[in-house]
Amino acid sequence: MKRFLGIDVGSVSTDIAVIDESGNLIVGLYLRTAGDPIKAVRDGLFKIKSQFGSDLKIDGVGVTGSARFLIGAVVGADVIKNEITAHAVAGLHYNPKVQTIIEIGGQDSKIIIIRDGIVVDFAMNSVCAAGTGSFLDHQAQRLGIPIEEFGDVALRSHKPVRIAGRCTVFAESDMIHKQQLGHKREDILFGLCEALVRNYLSNVGRGKEILPPILFQGGVAANKGIKVAFERALGTEIIVPPYFSLMGAIGAGLLAQEANIKESKFKGFDITEQDITTKGFECRGCSNLCEITNVFIEGKLVARLGGRCGKWEDLDYTSSL
Amino acid sequence: MRIGIPRVLLFYRYYPMWKAFFEALGLEVVPSSITNKEIVDISVEKSVSEACIPIKLVYGHILDLKDKVDFIFLPRIVGLEYRTYMCPKFIGIPDMIRNASLDIPPIIDPTIDKRNSLTGFFKSFLELGRLFTKNSLKIIQAYTEGLKALKSYNEELRRGITPLDILDGKNYGGEDFNIKIGIVGHCYEIYDEFISGGMIKILNRLGVKVLSMEMIDWRAILREANVLPKKLFWTFGRELYGTARYFIRKGLVDGIIMVVAFGCGPDSLVRELIERDLTKPINFPEITITIDEHSSELGLITRLEAFVDMLIRRKQYEDNLSSVW
Known part of the structure; x- marks a missing residue:
């Protein structure tokens, strides 16, 4: 059995996946980048090494994410690819019929339009980073809610308030205003989810034909509030794949597999102990x-x-x- | 006497003409440096904050020339064709520079206006030449030299060579790549490699040949834009629309990259028009890159790489289809 290593090093999270040749996940890790991508990757590889032993053979390595050039050099990558292609490949592998992929990560958000298994259009957030994972993180922290509970709390809302989603700064002042007027926390949180979705659809999704099946990938897909807000706005079901947060890494692994590498440049799990x-x-x-x-x-x-x-x-x- | 020409705005369209003209009048021509960090930093500091980055850069390039020349040539380009205008900032730039208290050599700013002119640039250059000589014949000869230089420059560009290959000794796009992308944007955005983030170099590395409007006959582009029910007010808008339509209709490219400077009003409208009229109805691959002061290459690489990946996969898929049918 061949094994491929995929690494997605984003601004907020670092995801590592080991897949077999038919794309099944053998092991997947979701780690915080915490400002040090090299350390995050080493920690991750160390965990895999402790679980499988250092002689776990890797037949190809794919790296994606905003630190892909750095990490690619450190681990010895065979394929270094952008996140859009990686997410599209992973989404198509999970659901070959997929027509739309929504991906919201720590610092950017994307939409990928697929027809007949081929990417025909995509878009990324342009100059503005409003409504990405970091923003939700920050607001959750401000309201004293662990980000993991954000979605559950938001779903308790019955009467979400309206919050401006155009700009992070306006959204924040809107939120404070509503909070000072005595609105419930869950209503503010769900209002925020709706604002994010509204902003996403009018900015990233502007002019795109969003057809089902729709996959929702990336770290923010963990937030059930956002998923529901998307479903309400689009009037259709949103599928969150089981390894939603690892899709970038799985895609990178699939790209390595697809590249048909004879001999991997992987530097081995020893790099976890090297300086x-x-x-x-x-x-x-x-x-x-x-x-x-x-x-x-x-x-x-x-x-x-x-x-x-x-x-x-x-x-x-x-x-x- | 030395005359400095800032490497901004329509430099990559007209520099050979200006150079030949001034040299024939016996002047030494000094272009400003290729945009670098220093020029960007000083530009951002000295300019008005609401201008787009190409206009801001004029400040830095002028200051770059400051101690090297006796005069600075910064034409006031009002119109290039019948009844359309240039961007108002192009018309106002000499005044903006003069009033920025920059302590610079005198600015020579002839008005270039072909809106109602039967003789093209001639009148403007005659007046310009008078500043340096009283001999009209000499000016006419210099003007002819200028036109000749412009003609041979344009002929080279029409062969698919970029202005940077000719003027800055680069080697872009001479090779015959499998994927071709048309960049729809102004020469001062695409060919200023600081503004465009080295877009052409990145695309070359990805195996893409780049085409731009400089490689097409200008009249043909404008004719292409005449299909619009109402004539666009801006020459630049007509150029962008015409270029996009020409690329698509002639099947010259696999995809289009639209380059839009952040804060450019006219372009934001034309961009939308191109999308609705030309690319969306036939699902033609298109991506918009917004440029500003940021210097991080990574976001640009990610978008360009994904776009090229998409074109390659699409092409493979279409090739497979046609072999089945």
């Missing part, structure tokens, strides 16, 4: 002053990231040391 450090410097080659990061494993330079012109990436790593 991985990064060191930044400012390139003074021109007035762009790019911030370059050097990635070292056991003191050996393995990658350089962040240059605008690309000369640092193209350099022969060993000779430049």
Whole structure:
């Protein structure tokens, strides 16, 4: 049996999945990135190693998410792909008939339109990050509700209040206003869910033909309030797949499997015990002053990231040391 | 005497003409540096905050030229064709710069207005030349040199080479890639690699050939826009609409990327028009990239990569279909 490792390193969460060649999940982990993607990935790989032993053979590694270039260099990825393709591949694997994928993550939200198993259109939130996971996190914290209970509390609402969803700042002042008028917490929370959905549909989903079956993926899909708000707004059933929060990682694993790799570049589970450090410097080659990061494993330079012109990436790593 | 030309706005459309004209009059021509972080930072600091990033960058490029030249050439481009206007900020930019207390060399800002002109640029350049010589014949010769340079520049562009290949020694799009994408946007957005985030380079790396309106005959583009029931007020809007329609109708590209500067009023309307009129009805692949001051490449790479992935998968699927039928 072949095994593929998929890693999705997002701004808020880091997800790791090991799948077999037919795409079944062998093990999946959902971790908080907590500002340190390298540590999150190492912790995750360490858990897998402790469970399966370090000789667990991996036949291909796919990495996605906003830290994909960094983590790709650290773990030795065979495939480094964007989150949209990864989510589409995973969604299609779970439900080959899917026509719409809604994905809301920590920092961005996407819509993917699929027809006959092919992505025909997609959109991501543009300049504004209102109505993503981080925003819900922040508001839940402000109201003193653990984010895990957000959805359940919101669903107790009978008369949700109307909250402006256009902008995080306005939404927040609206929420405070309603709270000071004595509205119930659950009504404010569900109002927030509705505002997020309204904003999503008019911003990310603008002009898109949203047809069922609709999959709802990404960390925010854990929030039942949002799911229900989507169902009410669209008047149709929303399917939350069982591994909704791991779909990016599963998709990355599927992409690695699809790439038909002869020999994986995976550096092995030993990297969990190795010393991985990064060191930044400012390139003074021109007035762009790019911030370059050097990635070292056991003191050996393995990658350089962040240059605008690309000369640092193209350099022969060993000779430049 | 040295005359500085800022690398902004219509630089990538007309620079060869301006250069040939001034050189024929015996001036040394100095273009400003390619946009860098320093220029961006100073631009954002000195400019009015509600302007779009291409207009803001004029400030930085002017300051970049400050100690290198005796004059700065910043034409006031009012109109390029019959009864349509340029963006009002193009018309006002020389005044905006003059009133920004920048301590800079004198600005030469001839009015270029072809709205009712039978002689094209000629009148504007005659007046411009008079600033440097009294000899009208010499000005006419310089103007002819300018037109010749512009013609050969345009001929090169029509062969599918980008302005950056010709003017900045880059090597984009000479190769024949399988996937072709038409970028619908203004030359000062696409070809300023700081503004566009190096979009062409990223697309080349993904195996995509890039086409832009510079590679098509300008008159043909405007004719394409004449199908609209009412003539668009802005030349730029007509250019964008015409380019998109030309690309799609001639089957030149697999997808369209629309580049819109954050805060650009006219473009936001034309973008919507292109979507409703041209791409949505036939499900033509299209993505809009909004540009502003941000310097993170990652968001751009994610969107471009996903868009190209989509085009490749679509193409494979369509190829499979046609082989079955």
